[in-house]
Amino acid sequence: MASIKLNGQRVSVDAAPDTPLLWVIRDHLNLTGTKFGCGVASCGACTILVDGEPMRSCQFRLEDAEGVEISTIEGQEDSAFKNVQAAWRELDVVQCGYCQSGQVMAAAALIRSNPKPTDEDIDEALNGNLCRCGTYQRIRAAVHLAAEKMEA
Amino acid sequence: MKNLFAPKNSAQPQPTRRQFILSAAAGVLTVSLAPSIVSGAAKAASPYAADFLEVAADGTITVIAKHFEMGQGTTTGLATIVAEELGADWNNVMVRWAPADVKRYQNIFWGAQGTGGSSAMANSYMQLRQAGAAARYAFLEAASKRLGASSAELVAEDSMVKHKPSGKSISFGDLTTDAAGVKVPEQLPLKDSKSFKLFGKHIARQDSDAKTDGSAIFAQDVKLPGMLKAVIARSPYFGGTLKSFDATEALKVQGVVKVIETSRGVAVLAKDTWAAMQGREMLDIQWNTSGAELRSSPEIMDAYLKVAETKGTKVRQEGNAATKLAEANDRIEATYQFPFLAHAPMEALNAVAHIHDGMCEIWAGSQFPTIEQATAAAITGLPLEKVEIHTVYAGGSFGRRATPNADYIAEAVEIAHRLGDSTPVHLVWSREDDIRGGRYRPVAVHKVSASVGADGMPEAWEHTIVTQSILKGTPFEPVLVKDGIDSTSVEGVGDTPYPIPNLDVSLHSIESKVPGLWWRSVGHTHTGYVMETMIDACAKKAGVDALDYRIKLLKGHKRHSDVLAELKAKSRWGKPLGKNKARGVAVHESFGTVVGHVVEISRDSDGYISIDHVTSAVDCGLAVNPDVIEAQVQSSVVYGLSAVMQLQITLDEGLVEQDNFPSYEPMRISQMPEVEVHIVKSSVPTPTGIGEPGVPPIGPAFVNALTNLTGETYTKLPLAEHGVDFA
Ligand code: FES
Ligand code: FES
Numbered sequence: 001m002a003s004i005k006l007n008g009q010r011v012s013v014d015a016a017p018d019t020p021l022l023w024v025i026r027d028h029l030n031l032t033g034t035k036f037g038c039g040v041a042s043c044g045a046c047t048i049l050v051d052g053e054p055m056r057s058c059q060f061r062l063e064d065a066e067g068v069e070i071s072t073i074e075g076q077e078d079s080a081f082k083n084v085q086a087a088w089r090e091l092d093v094v095q096c097g098y099c100q101s102g103q104v105m106a107a108a109a110l111i112r113s114n115p116k117p118t119d120e121d122i123d124e125a126l127n128g129n130l131c132r133c134g135t136y137q138r139i140r141a142a143v144h145l146a147a148e149k150m151e152a
Numbered sequence: 153m154k155n156l157f158a159p160k161n162s163a164q165p166q167p168t169r170r171q172f173i174l175s176a177a178a179g180v181l182t183v184s185l186a187p188s189i190v191s192g193a194a195k196a197a198s199p200y201a202a203d204f205l206e207v208a209a210d211g212t213i214t215v216i217a218k219h220f221e222m223g224q225g226t227t228t229g230l231a232t233i234v235a236e237e238l239g240a241d242w243n244n245v246m247v248r249w250a251p252a253d254v255k256r257y258q259n260i261f262w263g264a265q266g267t268g269g270s271s272a273m274a275n276s277y278m279q280l281r282q283a284g285a286a287a288r289y290a291f292l293e294a295a296s297k298r299l300g301a302s303s304a305e306l307v308a309e310d311s312m313v314k315h316k317p318s319g320k321s322i323s324f325g326d327l328t329t330d331a332a333g334v335k336v337p338e339q340l341p342l343k344d345s346k347s348f349k350l351f352g353k354h355i356a357r358q359d360s361d362a363k364t365d366g367s368a369i370f371a372q373d374v375k376l377p378g379m380l381k382a383v384i385a386r387s388p389y390f391g392g393t394l395k396s397f398d399a400t401e402a403l404k405v406q407g408v409v410k411v412i413e414t415s416r417g418v419a420v421l422a423k424d425t426w427a428a429m430q431g432r433e434m435l436d437i438q439w440n441t442s443g444a445e446l447r448s449s450p451e452i453m454d455a456y457l458k459v460a461e462t463k464g465t466k467v468r469q470e471g472n473a474a475t476k477l478a479e480a481n482d483r484i485e486a487t488y489q490f491p492f493l494a495h496a497p498m499e500a501l502n503a504v505a506h507i508h509d510g511m512c513e514i515w516a517g518s519q520f521p522t523i524e525q526a527t528a529a530a531i532t533g534l535p536l537e538k539v540e541i542h543t544v545y546a547g548g549s550f551g552r553r554a555t556p557n558a559d560y561i562a563e564a565v566e567i568a569h570r571l572g573d574s575t576p577v578h579l580v581w582s583r584e585d586d587i588r589g590g591r592y593r594p595v596a597v598h599k600v601s602a603s604v605g606a607d608g609m610p611e612a613w614e615h616t617i618v619t620q621s622i623l624k625g626t627p628f629e630p631v632l633v634k635d636g637i638d639s640t641s642v643e644g645v646g647d648t649p650y651p652i653p654n655l656d657v658s659l660h661s662i663e664s665k666v667p668g669l670w671w672r673s674v675g676h677t678h679t680g681y682v683m684e685t686m687i688d689a690c691a692k693k694a695g696v697d698a699l700d701y702r703i704k705l706l707k708g709h710k711r712h713s714d715v716l717a718e719l720k721a722k723s724r725w726g727k728p729l730g731k732n733k734a735r736g737v738a739v740h741e742s743f744g745t746v747v748g749h750v751v752e753i754s755r756d757s758d759g760y761i762s763i764d765h766v767t768s769a770v771d772c773g774l775a776v777n778p779d780v781i782e783a784q785v786q787s788s789v790v791y792g793l794s795a796v797m798q799l800q801i802t803l804d805e806g807l808v809e810q811d812n813f814p815s816y817e818p819m820r821i822s823q824m825p826e827v828e829v830h831i832v833k834s835s836v837p838t839p840t841g842i843g844e845p846g847v848p849p850i851g852p853a854f855v856n857a858l859t860n861l862t863g864e865t866y867t868k869l870p871l872a873e874h875g876v877d878f879a
Contacts, residue, residue, distance in 0.1 A: 016406040019426045027381065027424035032373035033366020035547075036425070037498055038583045042813040045498065073366035088364045092356060092779055095787060096223025097363030098498040098547025104364055123822035130813060132498040132548050133223045134790025136824035138783070 004065045006031075007075030017063035022046045024062050025072055033073035033101045037130065044129030047102040048072050054109040056128075073101045079150065081108040087145035095133035103129050107143050116147055172286035172340075173201050176332030179209030181290075183283045202256035204283040205234055211244050211311055211325035215280070218250040218257035218265060219272035220519055222497075222549040223787075224843040225780035226272045227358045232776050233277060236350040237284025237343055239308030240324070247358055249543035252521035264522040264627075268554050268670070270743035270841025273776060277838050285340040287331070294330035295322050309349070345837070351776050359545070370545045372580070374504045374515040379576040380409055381425045382567050383432050383585070386417040389444035389806045390590055391665035394418065394437070401434040411435070412570055419567050425580055445665035446806040452595060453489055456618045456662065460487065460599040464616055464658035465636045467646040471654030476612035480603035484689045487599045489868045490678045491800035492592035493671055494816060499547020500586040505564040506576035511538040512568075516561050517546025519553040523627070527558035528565045550672040550791065555591065556626035587816050588808040592801055593671030594620040594664065596678040598645075600686055608694025609705065610687075612654040615645055620664040622674070636661065640670065644679030644742065644848065649709045650687065666803075672791055673844040676742040680848025681796075681855070681869070684738035688856045689865070698856065699725050699737050699750075706739075711771045714832045715739055715748040722830050723750035723767035732756075733764075736857030738849040743841030745772040747785065749853040751825075755861060760879035763793065763825040763854060768846065770829065773836035781842050782829040788846025789827050794818040796851035797878055798870050823878060 003012045004021075006029065013028050020039075025031050025048070037045030039058045046057040049071045084107045094100050103126065110117055110125040117125065122143045131139070173184045186201035206214040215234045221227045227247040235245045250257040254265045259275050288308045295313035296303040299320055306313050314321040345351075362368035387393060397418050399411035407427025412419050418435055422428035445452075477483060503516035505528070512532050518524055518541050528539045546553055564579035571577065581589065596619035605611035621638035623629050632639050637646075637659055646657050671677055691701035699720055706712040716739060719725065725735065732755040739748035752765040768785045775781055799816060802809045810816040855866050858876070866874050 015424060016427065016430075019424065023424050023426040026373075027426070030375060031366075032369070032375075035370075035499070036372065037500075038813050040583070040812050040814065042817075043498070085364045089356070089360045092360055092783070094223075094357065094360055094363040095225070095783060096221075096498060096548040097359060097368050097545065098223075098370060100363050101366045123824075127820050127822045130498070130818060130820065132496060132550075132791075132818055134787040134819070134824075135783070136790065136819075136821040137786050137827055139821060140824070 002062050002065070004062070004070060005068070006070045007072060013062065015062055017061070019062045020058045021048065021060045021062060021065060021070065022057040025057060031072050031074050035098055035101055037099065042130070043099070044102040044106060045099050047105040047129070049105070049109065054106050073105055076105070076108065080111040083149040084108045084111060084142070084146040087142040087149060091138050091142045091145060093135050093138040093142050095135055099129060099131045103131065103139055107139070107146065110143065111146055111150060115150055117143060171338060172283065172336045174286065174290050174332045174334060174336060176329045179328055181207040181287065181328035181331050183287045185279065185283065204280060205287055207287060207324050207328050209325050209328055211323055213238070213240050213245045213311070213324070215245065215247045216250050217247050218259070219267040219276065220249060220517060220543050220546055221359065222517065222519070222546040222553065224272070224784060225357065225777060226267070228355070228780055229273050229777050230276050230280060231358055232350050232355060233280040234284040236348060237281045238288050239310070241311035242350065242355050244311050252518070252525040252539070252541035254522045258522070264520070266520040266522060266554060268519065268551070270745070270843040270845060273839040274744065274841065281342055282340055285342050286336045289336055289340060290331035290334035291324055291327050293334045294327045298322060298330070351774065352778060354779055355777065357780070368545050370499050370547050371502050371504060371516045372499055372547070374544065374578065376504065376506055376576040379504065379578055380421040380423065381428045382419050382421045382564070382577050382579045383428045383582065384414060384417045384419045384563060384579070385432050385435050385437055386585070386589065387439050387444070388588065389439060389441050389446065390667065391444035392439045392441045393443070395440040396438045398436040401436065402431040405431040405434055412567065414563065414566050414570065416563050416566070421567070421577070428580070429582060441806070444806055445803070448804050449491070449802040452803065453597070456595060456597040457487065459660045459662065460597045460616050460618045464618070464660035467637055467642045467657040467659050469656050470652065471612070473612045473614045473654040473656035476654045477601055477603055477614060480612065482603065482693070484602045484686065484693060485600070486686065486689070486865065486867050488597065488678070488682050490596040491802065491869060492595055492666065493795055493799055494587050494592055494801050495550040495552035495671055496586060496816060496818065497546070497548030497550055497552055500583055501552070501560040501581040502579060503561045503564040504576060504578045505568040506574070507532055507565070507568045508574040510534065511540060512565060513540045513542065514561060514565065515542045515544055517549065517553055518543045518561070519546070519549055520555070520558070523556065524558045524561045527562045531562060531565045532569050551670040551674070552591065555669065556628065559591070583813065584811045587801070587810050587812060590667040591669035592666060593677055594622065594668035598678065598682045600682060602686060602690060604690050604693050608696055610650060610652045610690050613652045613656070615657045616660070617642055617645065617658070618660040618662060620668045621661045622668045622670055624661065640675040642679070643675040644740065645683060648683055649712060649741065650683070650705050651708070673742055673847040676740065676848035677795070680738070680740040680742070681851045684740060684849060684852030685855055685866070688736070688859065697726070702737070702739060710835055711746045712739055712741065715746045715769045715771050718769035718830050718832050719748045719750050719767060722769065722828070724752070725750055732861070734857045734861035736853045736855065736860055738853035738856060740849040742845045742848055745770065745840045745842060745845035747845045747849050749789070749849050751850070751853040751857045753854065753857045753861060756879060760877050761858065762879040763823065766825050766827040766850070768827060768829045769832055770842070770846070771832040771834045771836070772842045772845070773834050773840035774838050775831045775834070776839050778831055781831055784842045785829045785846040786827045788844065789850050790819050790824065792847040792850035793854060796854060796869055796871060798872050800870050
């Protein structure tokens with residue numbers, strides 16, 4: 001039994017120690033907002049926050065999760081996340097939506113560290129987040145809109 | 153995917169007989185269509201009434217959608233149709249997916265239930281308008297009784313019936329029970345297009361909320377008590393079969409529960425997905441490769457190229473191309489090579505199957521319910537109506553989820569059936585399974601020889617296509633393969649709108665062990681590229697501007713002409729360009745829609761190419777949701793450019809060389825150009841397709857720009873094969 005801190009709560013998990021957090025979160029803890037896209041750190045669909053930093057949960061093993069704070073899309077409630085979400089909805093960014101948990105997690109992390117990102121900043125911060133539906137143009141616009149909402 | 157059973161230009165189904173039945177239970181008004189929908193090939197009379205619309209006493213309006221949502225915006229589009237006709241407040245409208253039932257919910261273009269061929273809007277348009285009109289009629293009648301006003305004085309808007317002279321109004325919710333008693337006439341007047349309130353306006357997508365807080369449920373997210381996760385080790389060789397396996401080590405992996413043989417390979421079942429994948433790694437399997445494809449891609453391509461040297465089965469013949477070409481002193485000759493392409497939807501294939509109490513329940517992003525239901529019934533031995541499909545959001549498809557044999561859904565059902573103990577099974581594909589799993593856009597070779605006449609216009613054109621038939625051996629073969637010609641192999645060439653007096657198109661259909669499938673825009677993925685790069689070459693030969701050349705050639709085709717005129721007006725075509733910059737244009741019709749793009753590119757000092765800007769013009773008939781249309785065109789640009797720039801599946805002695813996104817890498821945000829979409833006011837009064845038609849012209853528009861920049865031609869895809877590097 002491993003014990004991890006997830007979305008502010010301590011939970012115990014019965015899984016192999018080398019299990020990536022992605023599967024711990026999805027299959028054992030039943031939080032399905034975090035998505036599996038590639039398993040090799042190449043798509044960003046599985047983005048979570050580890051001690052506040054965006055990380056690929058497919059690469060972060062259960063045995064390394066001792067003593068860190070993990071949060072998933074279900075646990076986001078700060079203004080950066082709320083504004084990103086509102087901007088995403090206002091501009092109807094989503095298509096199939098499968099990549100979008102990862103996109104909004106990464107976008108909120110960007111806004112927290114850089115309240116006024118340029119297109120280049122956005123491209124750099126989100127380049128690891130693939131969207132096979134090609135929502136990139138609206139993602140850029142929505143990040144700018146979220147930044148404006150933060151100022152308002 | 154192709155309009156499978158659709159005769160061309162049948163985008164506007166006209167039901168010839170219709171009867172709406174209104175009923176109410178617990179205050180919920182249900183609008184059903186009965187007993188038959190009749191259109192084109194689909195004349196099967198339905199013994200059942202199909203529910204299309206519900207209005208609850210609290211005012212909630214639920215549209216029942218027979219098409220699934222893979223990101224293309226169908227749920228929003230279908231709901232908009234009902235809301236417009238009914239006079240609904242958009243905030244009260246929601247969508248639920250129809251159950252698998254071909255009698256009630258068939259795609260009326262095919263006679264089978266399913267989504268594809270960019271047909272959802274065109275297909276449901278009349279049905280849903282009529283359902284909305286039936287409910288509106290009933291609400292007006294019911295309100296007229298209550299208010300003592302003639303129904304001619306009443307209007308339905310904002311989910312209310314309003315009597316403007318008196319200022320009185322009653323909400324739809326309050327009228328549901330009364331409305332159920334109204335007999336709806338067979339001939340229902342539809343709303344006049346002048347009074348449309350929602351069509352053509354910005355309205356919010358149905359699925360934005362759930363898809364931005366992680367709560368949207370995809371098949372990947374379905375969880376049932378006691379459910380096991382399963383992965384299958386399939387033959388790494390196309391056409392290979394299982395010889396033997398040893399599961400001893402796999403069974404030692406923590407979490408692995410069972411290993412079983414299936415018709416598709418060896419299935420590992422475990423408590424979580426990771427354990428199942430780890431267990432699969434530990435299997436010791438021998439494959440029988442005697443009947444398998446063991447060649448490498450260059451050999452396969454050489455075989456196609458060789459065949460392309462001879463003429464194939466006749467597709468279209470006008471005039472005498474061979475003679476004219478022999479006489480011409482200047483010919484444009486090109487041989488094009490297109491690779492296999494994987495669809496790589498963001499959510500790899502997966503489905504849940506639960507066989508219990510004499511029934512089989514399936515949860516999937518179900519694209520072909522009719523085939524999936526029938527296949528599950530055949531595997532389990534259950535009657536059709538005991539197979540229940542729960543459609544959930546699909547994380548993309550691009551054609552991949554629609555297969556003629558139910559593919560991954562059959563795998564899930566087979567495992568559950570073989571377990572034989574009512575354990576729910578979630579069958580999951582990894583990204584590697586997806587990239588290596590076949591069902592690719594087939595390899596294609598085109599050999600073209602063309603000449604222009606004294607007027608500069610194309611005069612003679614010989615065109616041989618070599619590719620594998622997607623439809624052969626599928627239920628669609630009888631309808632769409634005629635005289636040995638698979639229409640999806642030649643669409644876009646055989647029916648080209650360009651007037652070419654001497655035209656000779658032929659096809660070789662090649663057998664392949666690598667399974668092929670429709671890939672977003674199907675045959676147009678290669679035919680559009682060839683036609684539009686060749687036309688540019690002809691324009692060059694004629695010394696005419698590429699856009700003007702098309703305008704002249706297509707002047708008899710109103711929709712093409714409108715699109716080209718829009719491109720000329722809205723793009724910067726003809727404006728001076730800086731150094732190391734170029735533009736290209738292309739236009740193509742597919743799925744009843746015409747799309748044109750103008751692409752602007754630049755080359756930096758290190759030789760890297762950037763795609764800077766795309767102006768798109770689209771005629772997709774009635775534009776119901778302009779936002780969704782814009783999004784689909786942007787999406788098509790990304791999807792099409794990704795493939796042309798850098799995607800290909802190659803084989804090395806039968807083994808797929810790519811495995812995951814690092815070796816099959818779609819476009820990322822840093823490569824995304826600004827895409828400006830202009831929707832042309834159409835002469836077609838109903839919606840035509842939009843999910844796919846943006847794809848075919850984007851590759852050639854871009855490559856025409858590249859040719860203008862470098863002077864080179866690009867006949868082998870992806871462009872990485874020509875050493876083109878992207879910033
Ligand atoms: S699933 Fe982790 S980055 Fe793709
Ligand atoms: S919205 Fe479908 S992958 Fe991004």
